[in-house]
Amino acid sequence: MKFLIAGLGNVGTEYWGTRHNVGFRVVNAVAGEAGVAFAEMRYGAVARLRVKSAELILLKPNTFMNLSGLAVRYWLQKENLEADRLLVVVDDIALPFGALRLKPRGSAAGHNGLRHIEETLGTQNYSRLRFGVGSDFPPGRQINYVLSTFEPGELEQMPARVKQASEMVKSFCLAGVDVTMNLYNHR
Numbered sequence: 001m002k003f004l005i006a007g008l009g010n011v012g013t014e015y016w017g018t019r020h021n022v023g024f025r026v027v028n029a030v031a032g033e034a035g036v037a038f039a040e041m042r043y044g045a046v047a048r049l050r051v052k053s054a055e056l057i058l059l060k061p062n063t064f065m066n067l068s069g070l071a072v073r074y075w076l077q078k079e080n081l082e083a084d085r086l087l088v089v090v091d092d093i094a095l096p097f098g099a100l101r102l103k104p105r106g107s108a109a110g111h112n113g114l115r116h117i118e119e120t121l122g123t124q125n126y127s128r129l130r131f132g133v134g135s136d137f138p139p140g141r142q143i144n145y146v147l148s149t150f151e152p153g154e155l156e157q158m159p160a161r162v163k164q165a166s167e168m169v170k171s172f173c174l175a176g177v178d179v180t181m182n183l184y185n186h187r
Helices: 018-035 064-076 114-123 142-147 154-173 177-184
Strands: 002-007 039-041 044-052 054-061 084-093 100-103 127-132
Touching: 002 064, 002 154, 018 044, 018 054, 018 084, 018 127, 018 142, 018 154, 044 064, 044 154, 054 064, 064 084, 064 114, 084 114, 084 154, 084 177, 100 154, 100 177, 127 154, 142 177, 154 177
Parallel strands: 002 054, 002 084, 084 127
Antiparallel strands: 039 044, 044 054, 100 127
């Protein structure tokens, strides 16, 4: 079984520690645990690894967040995968910091990266792992907030939250979305 795991974010050092790049953090952790490195390829950085019987293709799109669908569509087609073999890891301001929610489908909920993926693929029927980044911003300041860095207290909790997200990615590939949701979404 082969899966595309797309961690969303923005390329460039100025974006590395931002809330919007938490998807990159999670796929970096999955690659790091396996001891594999990313290579720059068409539409993004890609790493490949095996977890038991599953082949994972980790993708960090280089298209910037608002055009993530281009990279996702390209790699799905290149690897001859259907949308049910896609997991998108994304930041979510509707969840408190560190909350993790796996869903088998759904709306973009205002997230431009998810919106572009839906428009490009023509479906909402793909799994997404939402990583809560909180919503401590005044009205109209959402963009500044998601492009800001995490607070010191959040950074202390980040390794444990990213590790759990990494475990959820692997569980998704090995056990499926329903089992993984039952194991982790209630935590």
